[in-house]
Amino acid sequence: MAVTEAPRIVTSRIEHADSHTLARYLATGGYEALRKALRMTPEAVAAEVDAASLLGRGGAGFPAGRKWAMLRKDPVTYLVVNGDESEPATFKDHLLVERDPHQLIEGVLIAAYALQVTQAFIYLRGEFALGLERVTQALNEAYDHGAAGSDIFGSGFSVDVVVHPGAGAYICGEETALLESLEGKRGFPRIKPPYFPAAIGLYGQPTVVNNVETMSNLPWIVTHGGAAFAALGQGRSTGTRLFALSGHVHNPGTFELEMVKTTFRDLIYDEQLGGGIRGGNELKAFIPGGVSAPWFGPEQVDLPLGQDEVGAAGSMLGSGSIVVMDSSTCAVRAAWRITRFFARESCGQCTPCREGSGWLERVLHRIEHGQGREADLDLLLDVSDNIAPGLGWPPQQTTICVLGSSIPSSIHSGIQMFRDEFLLHVKEGGCPHA
Amino acid sequence: MPDGAPGASPATSAGAAEVEAAVHFVLDGAPATARPGELLISAAERVGTFIPRFCYHPRMKPVGMCRMCLVEVSGPRGATLQPACYVPVAEGMEVVTDSAKVKKAQDGVLEFLLVNHPLDCPVCDKGGECPLQDQTLAYGPGESRFVEEKRHFAKPIPISELVLLDRERCIQCARCTRFAEEVAGEAQIDFAGRGDQVEVAVFPSQPFSSYFSGNTVQICPVGALTATPYRFAARPWDLDQVESTCTTCSVGCRVAVQSSANRLTRILGIDSDPVNHGWLCDKGRFVFESVNGTEGAEPGDPGGQGRLLEPMVRRDGVLQPVSWAEALAAAAAGIGAARDAGGPEAVGVLGGARSTNEGAYAWARVAKGVIGTDSVDAQLGDGLPADLVLSLPRATIDDACAADVVVVLAGDLREELPVLYLRLREAVREGGVQLVELAPRATPLTPDATVSIPVRPGEAPVVVRALAGEPGAVGELALHPEGLTASEERLAAARDLLGAGGARVVVVVGRPSLAEHPGIPAEAARLLAERWPEARFLPALRRGNVMGALDMGLAPGLLPGRVTSSAGADWFAERWGSVPAAPGLDATGILASLAGEGEAAHQVKALVLLGSDPLVDFPDRQLAERAFGVADFVVAVAGHLTESVRRADVVLPAAVAHERPGTTTNIEGRVTRLGQKLVAPGHAWPDWTIAVELAAALGVDLGLTSLAQVRSEIARWAPAYRAITQDLVESTHFGEGRVVPLSDTGGSVARVRPTDPIANPGVQSAEQQGAPPRVGLADMAFGVPEHSGDAGGSGAPGDAAAPLPLGGRPVAVAEVHVVPPNSYSLRLASTRRLYDSGSAVASSPSLAPLVGGVVAAANPYDLDRLGVRTGDPVRIRATRATIIVTAKADAGVPRGVVVVEFNLPDGPDGPGGPNVAATLIDAGASVTDVRLESV
Amino acid sequence: MSHLGTDVLDRARQLIALYPEPRSALIPVCHLAQEQDGWLRPEAMEEIAELLGVTPAEVRGTATFYDMLHTEPVGTYLVAVCTNIACLLAGAGELLEHAESSLGVAVGETTPDGSITLEEAECLADCDRPPCVQVNHRYVGAQSAESFDSLVADLRAGRLGDTIPSHGTLVRVRRNGGLRADRAAVAAERAAVAEQQAARAAAQQAQQGGPS
Numbered sequence A: 001m002a003v004t005e006a007p008r009i010v011t012s013r014i015e016h017a018d019s020h021t022l023a024r025y026l027a028t029g030g031y032e033a034l035r036k037a038l039r040m041t042p043e044a045v046a047a048e049v050d051a052a053s054l055l056g057r058g059g060a061g062f063p064a065g066r067k068w069a070m071l072r073k074d075p076v077t078y079l080v081v082n083g084d085e086s087e088p089a090t091f092k093d094h095l096l097v098e099r100d101p102h103q104l105i106e107g108v109l110i111a112a113y114a115l116q117v118t119q120a121f122i123y124l125r126g127e128f129a130l131g132l133e134r135v136t137q138a139l140n141e142a143y144d145h146g147a148a149g150s151d152i153f154g155s156g157f158s159v160d161v162v163v164h165p166g167a168g169a170y171i172c173g174e175e176t177a178l179l180e181s182l183e184g185k186r187g188f189p190r191i192k193p194p195y196f197p198a199a200i201g202l203y204g205q206p207t208v209v210n211n212v213e214t215m216s217n218l219p220w221i222v223t224h225g226g227a228a229f230a231a232l233g234q235g236r237s238t239g240t241r242l243f244a245l246s247g248h249v250h251n252p253g254t255f256e257l258e259m260v261k262t263t264f265r266d267l268i269y270d271e272q273l274g275g276g277i278r279g280g281n282e283l284k285a286f287i288p289g290g291v292s293a294p295w296f297g298p299e300q301v302d303l304p305l306g307q308d309e310v311g312a313a314g315s316m317l318g319s320g321s322i323v324v325m326d327s328s329t330c331a332v333r334a335a336w337r338i339t340r341f342f343a344r345e346s347c348g349q350c351t352p353c354r355e356g357s358g359w360l361e362r363v364l365h366r367i368e369h370g371q372g373r374e375a376d377l378d379l380l381l382d383v384s385d386n387i388a389p390g391l392g393w394p395p396q397q398t399t400i401c402v403l404g405s406s407i408p409s410s411i412h413s414g415i416q417m418f419r420d421e422f423l424l425h426v427k428e429g430g431c432p433h434a
Numbered sequence B: 001m002p003d004g005a006p007g008a009s010p011a012t013s014a015g016a017a018e019v020e021a022a023v024h025f026v027l028d029g030a031p032a033t034a035r036p037g038e039l040l041i042s043a044a045e046r047v048g049t050f051i052p053r054f055c056y057h058p059r060m061k062p063v064g065m066c067r068m069c070l071v072e073v074s075g076p077r078g079a080t081l082q083p084a085c086y087v088p089v090a091e092g093m094e095v096v097t098d099s100a101k102v103k104k105a106q107d108g109v110l111e112f113l114l115v116n117h118p119l120d121c122p123v124c125d126k127g128g129e130c131p132l133q134d135q136t137l138a139y140g141p142g143e144s145r146f147v148e149e150k151r152h153f154a155k156p157i158p159i160s161e162l163v164l165l166d167r168e169r170c171i172q173c174a175r176c177t178r179f180a181e182e183v184a185g186e187a188q189i190d191f192a193g194r195g196d197q198v199e200v201a202v203f204p205s206q207p208f209s210s211y212f213s214g215n216t217v218q219i220c221p222v223g224a225l226t227a228t229p230y231r232f233a234a235r236p237w238d239l240d241q242v243e244s245t246c247t248t249c250s251v252g253c254r255v256a257v258q259s260s261a262n263r264l265t266r267i268l269g270i271d272s273d274p275v276n277h278g279w280l281c282d283k284g285r286f287v288f289e290s291v292n293g294t295e296g297a298e299p300g301d302p303g304g305q306g307r308l309l310e311p312m313v314r315r316d317g318v319l320q321p322v323s324w325a326e327a328l329a330a331a332a333a334g335i336g337a338a339r340d341a342g343g344p345e346a347v348g349v350l351g352g353a354r355s356t357n358e359g360a361y362a363w364a365r366v367a368k369g370v371i372g373t374d375s376v377d378a379q380l381g382d383g384l385p386a387d388l389v390l391s392l393p394r395a396t397i398d399d400a401c402a403a404d405v406v407v408v409l410a411g412d413l414r415e416e417l418p419v420l421y422l423r424l425r426e427a428v429r430e431g432g433v434q435l436v437e438l439a440p441r442a443t444p445l446t447p448d449a450t451v452s453i454p455v456r457p458g459e460a461p462v463v464v465r466a467l468a469g470e471p472g473a474v475g476e477l478a479l480h481p482e483g484l485t486a487s488e489e490r491l492a493a494a495r496d497l498l499g500a501g502g503a504r505v506v507v508v509v510g511r512p513s514l515a516e517h518p519g520i521p522a523e524a525a526r527l528l529a530e531r532w533p534e535a536r537f538l539p540a541l542r543r544g545n546v547m548g549a550l551d552m553g554l555a556p557g558l559l560p561g562r563v564t565s566s567a568g569a570d571w572f573a574e575r576w577g578s579v580p581a582a583p584g585l586d587a588t589g590i591l592a593s594l595a596g597e598g599e600a601a602h603q604v605k606a607l608v609l610l611g612s613d614p615l616v617d618f619p620d621r622q623l624a625e626r627a628f629g630v631a632d633f634v635v636a637v638a639g640h641l642t643e644s645v646r647r648a649d650v651v652l653p654a655a656v657a658h659e660r661p662g663t664t665t666n667i668e669g670r671v672t673r674l675g676q677k678l679v680a681p682g683h684a685w686p687d688w689t690i691a692v693e694l695a696a697a698l699g700v701d702l703g704l705t706s707l708a709q710v711r712s713e714i715a716r717w718a719p720a721y722r723a724i725t726q727d728l729v730e731s732t733h734f735g736e737g738r739v740v741p742l743s744d745t746g747g748s749v750a751r752v753r754p755t756d757p758i759a760n761p762g763v764q765s766a767e768q769q770g771a772p773p774r775v776g777l778a779d780m781a782f783g784v785p786e787h788s789g790d791a792g793g794s795g796a797p798g799d800a801a802a803p804l805p806l807g808g809r810p811v812a813v814a815e816v817h818v819v820p821p822n823s824y825s826l827r828l829a830s831t832r833r834l835y836d837s838g839s840a841v842a843s844s845p846s847l848a849p850l851v852g853g854v855v856a857a858a859n860p861y862d863l864d865r866l867g868v869r870t871g872d873p874v875r876i877r878a879t880r881a882t883i884i885v886t887a888k889a890d891a892g893v894p895r896g897v898v899v900v901e902f903n904l905p906d907g908p909d910g911p912g913g914p915n916v917a918a919t920l921i922d923a924g925a926s927v928t929d930v931r932l933e934s935v
Numbered sequence C: 001m002s003h004l005g006t007d008v009l010d011r012a013r014q015l016i017a018l019y020p021e022p023r024s025a026l027i028p029v030c031h032l033a034q035e036q037d038g039w040l041r042p043e044a045m046e047e048i049a050e051l052l053g054v055t056p057a058e059v060r061g062t063a064t065f066y067d068m069l070h071t072e073p074v075g076t077y078l079v080a081v082c083t084n085i086a087c088l089l090a091g092a093g094e095l096l097e098h099a100e101s102s103l104g105v106a107v108g109e110t111t112p113d114g115s116i117t118l119e120e121a122e123c124l125a126d127c128d129r130p131p132c133v134q135v136n137h138r139y140v141g142a143q144s145a146e147s148f149d150s151l152v153a154d155l156r157a158g159r160l161g162d163t164i165p166s167h168g169t170l171v172r173v174r175r176n177g178g179l180r181a182d183r184a185a186v187a188a189e190r191a192a193v194a195e196q197q198a199a200r201a202a203a204q205q206a207q208q209g210g211p212s
Ligand SMILES: Cc1cc2nc3c(=O)[nH]c(=O)nc-3n(C[C@H](O)[C@H](O)[C@H](O)COP(=O)(O)O)c2cc1C
Pocket: A055, A056, A057, A058, A059, A060, A061, A062, A064, A082, A083, A084, A085, A086, A087, A170, A171, A172, A173, A174, A175, A176, A209, A210, A211, A212, A214, A215, A401, A402, A403
């Protein structure tokens, strides 16, 4: 059963054309969750989130409740919302910030209360011009409505929220790079340990970083309770999740689906969802969780959309974005384009990532354009191995952040799954798909 | 840097750390220990395991960027590759540095580094001493598998007058940018771009003008940053090197001096733990050019700043080359004639701060023991009373950096003692030192000061009394027409910091302004010492070896070894034959006497200049002019042709820094070795030889025929120096020197820090490049001779007991009456600049263009009142002179004060010549008041 | 006499006031400067440095890390074509080639009339409408070769002024006022909460039988 009876948690409002306005938000129960939270103790709110087993939706999938609990030993100083959404083929936060900014803000306010922070930042990628407008507008309305700022709804709790624009750099989605960027610096990720944001975050203070979608789930969790959320999904993967489907399907888009209860096959082929492969072509491969993830082939299409299930199969659900490639796709070209992305977006700190990404990209480009040699395949793998030793999953790394160790994913997958196609490029002196 | 924090400096002074609890870990299967908080890379190195690295520099915070130092570290999730430069050793940690996995990672990083590196080693300045080249040989892959097109940038681009940048060679280690931001505090260079386009960049209109820019060239692990003064000057394997101490100022930075074919090619900083941490200022680094400058020394050439090669005697009004014998005879005759006419005190001796300790001692003996004059002064009116300086309880630089509170009563330390500035800046920012600044204008330290109290000329003693809580002192300060410069709360905050007795307080005391009588800051220092008896002092006197010269007695009222004339009279009379009977004059007194002014008018008739240039360098140019105008006879011992040398009757050419061995003494009293790298040009001699030969010409045989003899005479006869023996100085363990006086129990020479070829490439000789540094030299113990030891000496023992050196209790300071300020004049302050009209800079072609023009800096309020804006010409009217210079509004200058920096030119045709400020200053007055007028 | 206009300076100061440390406002203030000039002129960077208490080299160095901050002049409209994986699969490579030839400029270049700078973008998070194009960071939906050409014609004719403001205008909606929460009150409140938390934690620990 593809689409379960599970309620829509974060996309309940988006059918309305005015879903971004305060009026619509209030008309659909907006800010009631915040009022309810303010009547609870901060610990009780956090306990609900913990009970919900809400996994972070930014990519790493760390339970939000546990992250917060780690911090409450040390009073948290800042809450930072990660809306940098730049992982290729990921476009779910785009929907949430443009179409339901109040839900995001209410989530932020609830989290701020649970964590007892007095300043929160919403970092949105700079290319979200409309999203920045919508969130700023919503924030103005929230302040005017008494939901943000001083003495929220007369509760005595105060928090300021600042919307911060990025300026175009994928790496700023990595949480410590994001903090650097928020401090007005170039987005160089920090070395962990010791710079776990929880311990040493923004301005050196304990900081919680959570994704936009993670935050957007909070009003529902507070309203319906953590247990109701945990009742959805299965195992560690609870609740619903936004899946961003793109590539060679009839009907690309963002779908909110109950975790684990749905499979990749459902997502790709169900009429209400992806609607099947474009042009009736065969499925060649798909990327299950953003371009940092290793690829899957048709054999894995029946895997459920669950974090642990995908992890056990050697990849990750990551940012929840699925790219479908049909039989017309050139695997070399796809791997090259993804590698070029990493080469362009490497921050440049670590030698292996900075130099390795460009090197790999140039070799792939050569192969795609008929200048490859057979030995290049081993070269690609060995250079990759120098960035992510062992080429296993989850990857080991010689780099500071996992951007570096993600570079080999598509190369390793491509060569493993389509070695013959790579060799054909070498033998035929060019791309057989061209 | 907070202890134990990530990035805690591994270089914090040893000793204390040794006694702390050790952290136990396992390194390649063997048990090892580390200091708490110590980084793995340095802990491993201490026990003999060298981990390759590029971005890590022991004197900066780690960034873990280059990934060269990856090793396997055991953790909760098994062994992972971790950067050894970033991970502090933890109890029980298991570390593997030599596994196949580690080797592959290191191999991989090196291969990656070479991907975009041009491999133009044959034409690269760094070739032969390049950490990239060396570590590639030691740890890298045999060959690169990279066959693609490399990244291209325009080849070297200038990023300042002194530094060139080749971005293709850059490996993005961020050593230079971190140095600029973290150490120098001047982020004029920064990374630009992203990914493999990351480059080091300046802002287009703002060059990398930091005084410390040369350090980035030194620590660059590839040939990306090169210095114009030694680009292509030599290949490393042509160089040979001696260790020495920089005497450009008196901080005493340790240096490696390198030459090729008897020309200096390069000076590099050596990492001396108590002093410079490897850093140098650009003046110290590049001023070696002046030593090479043998051009333009023609006496007839008025613009020449070159070296003096031959003795000269004035004949028919013109200086003419003669033999040494003739020149010495002429000098002796002139001196003899003056002495015959007016007694020994008819001879005044100015200078000596450029000498070695041995040279200073020999000249002190000639002046005081042979000629018999006490009118001797190594300071040129820009210092403090010598007996006071020697009498204050002394602090070391490390003491200051480990103090709770540092009081700076001086000018701008970045301009005067640049590397002391770096040390203090770090101590304040990372070490928790609280800074109380008492300066005539805001300085680069001001933003980091806990309390900053602007002190107008003349006010220092009253400010100190106010800090001591003396009733009425605040009221006195408030009498100024502009009122207090700092609120009473700020004064109270400073008082709180100083505490009751001054324990753990160090005072850096110098000359805040040259337009103020030295007795004023001296009195302030004395008061500080009196009211806070536990406070210790670090003198901020800046001339190269001024401390050595004072220690050797080149000042009125002093004899060698920090002994006053009265205390040491018998001791030295016995050894030298005689000592001056009466106290002599200081530099101002000597010049005034020559000029026929003051109480001792006309007493001095002849002048001996020891490397000094009073016409340019003395604060009161007109007094110097008057004195030179009437002097009967002037002998100049000098390395360079200066204005004063041009006016001399006899010129004796001297070897300068790097041309003669010896020792020098820094502001702490640290005695270190000076190395000789060059043969002095022409017929120049070391100054101790000149002194001995002049004595002979005057009919006295000093019995000194070698440097070793001079040194052992100092060790035997100069009390504070009694353990600085020839053996100790010549031992290989003497690198970081010793602070005098040594304690009676003797001591041990600390382990010499091994030279780290990756931190400071080029410092070792070419053969040693790439080898892991030597670790763990044994300590060497030594004792202080029981008696100040006449044993075996030539100067026959007598009955007199060795006098006690000064130190511990301040001597009195002659009172200076300060005229009260009025509301229509401004009080002149004259501070120092690093690059000035002095002969060293002027004769260094790379530095000479960096000398800025003079401006009159005043508070915007004072300029507004005149309707004058920045850039406008403004007239300064003093009793002495009236000049017109460019005005500059500067909120860092307190109201009622105008700053005209010392020894700066006012443009090629300006009325003031090379040192405008000196035309305004009246050395006889307590302060100099001037009127400012719009033009 | 400052290069940045008074309005920009006012807004810059308001932005700076939103952050605990001035440097945090670097990106937003650079966006403001671009709103005025279209790109980051050196004069603007010098003034931003002054406002934030950093060096001009740091402003420029930081700005050059970010694709949206331009230290060289750009056209009135930045037309960005995404060629990342999802768009690539939908023909973005071909669309970009078309754009280059129809505009007569290569990626990164500006048309001679100064109206359009063509950029090749990384994923713009609009992958269900591929190939994705943004003009001045506003989504204009999936584009074909033909629709691209008419888009360009509309831009040049100024027909899209309402939906696509000339570049730099990142946020047409401004924040109303600055921070509202009273810092001192908040600090006191926080201290109290921290104390309560500590007390509760201590009590809990006591219950559990002391520290392990
Ligand atoms: C290279 C890189 C890019 C990332 N990009 C994003 C992003 O765009 N948005 C996001 O929320 N998290 C991103 N992350 C994950 C964050 O580092 C972090 O885990 C997340 O924001 C935490 O929020 P969550 O726990 O709510 O998921 C990225 C991580 C890496 C390594």
